Amino acid sequence: MLPHPRYLFDYGDLDPAVAVTFACSGITVYSAIRKIGDTPKDAMILLLGAGGLGFAALTMLHALGYSNVIMADISDAKREAALKSGAIGFVISGPDMISDVQKIAGGPPAVVFDLVNNGKTTQTGLDILGRGGKLVLVGVGGGEIMLSTASMIFKPRSIIGSATGSLNDLAAVIDLAKEGKLAPVPVSCMHKDQANEAMDRLEHGKVTGRIILTS
Numbered sequence: 001m002l003p004h005p006r007y008l009f010d011y012g013d014l015d016p017a018v019a020v021t022f023a024c025s026g027i028t029v030y031s032a033i034r035k036i037g038d039t040p041k042d043a044m045i046l047l048l049g050a051g052g053l054g055f056a057a058l059t060m061l062h063a064l065g066y067s068n069v070i071m072a073d074i075s076d077a078k079r080e081a082a083l084k085s086g087a088i089g090f091v092i093s094g095p096d097m098i099s100d101v102q103k104i105a106g107g108p109p110a111v112v113f114d115l116v117n118n119g120k121t122t123q124t125g126l127d128i129l130g131r132g133g134k135l136v137l138v139g140v141g142g143g144e145i146m147l148s149t150a151s152m153i154f155k156p157r158s159i160i161g162s163a164t165g166s167l168n169d170l171a172a173v174i175d176l177a178k179e180g181k182l183a184p185v186p187v188s189c190m191h192k193d194q195a196n197e198a199m200d201r202l203e204h205g206k207v208t209g210r211i212i213l214t215s
Helices: 016-023 025-034 052-063 076-084 097-105 120-128 167-178 192-203
Strands: 044-048 068-073 089-092 111-114 134-137 158-161 187-191 210-214
Touching (some): 016 025, 016 167, 016 187, 016 210, 044 052, 044 097, 044 120, 052 076, 052 167, 068 076, 076 089, 089 097, 097 120, 111 120, 120 134, 192 210
Parallel strands (some): 044 068, 134 158, 187 210
């Protein structure tokens, strides 16, 4: 039973399969993007991870006026969808990733959003930043990094943690979508009886965007 009417939001004529994502990945990436403060709208931004959160972050950044977004992932299968969704470049995670990103960005990105956050990706995100860069940790992959404290003095950077979001964030996300500013993330629907198949597709990296289970 719903504990209070404040948890009810009118999503209007929006596709319910898309609107349902706003209360999870939508507010998560909205809250994370708010944490980069006065970063210029034309700044170069890197998204580590092209899963559901990655595509939600890409569309949300565009909705909020950020135009230069690069995506990185372990799977090249996400490239076409990333570029179609407005990424200015797509790189494969690996030993050449930092140089590949810098070729597209013309130097270190100003902001990195780690949508995986498994230690390895976090270290890469921190290493790729230049002076004054911001690394926002969003994913919950789990892990740890070795941090040279002196390196944070000679090349100052910020590491920012970000949780999900608030009811006010959800209202703001829905408003962006109703105004036509927030493009829908790629969504595929599967019957709830296919939940195991959906999990298998997720495990093997065969999902672009989100899977919504229906009754």
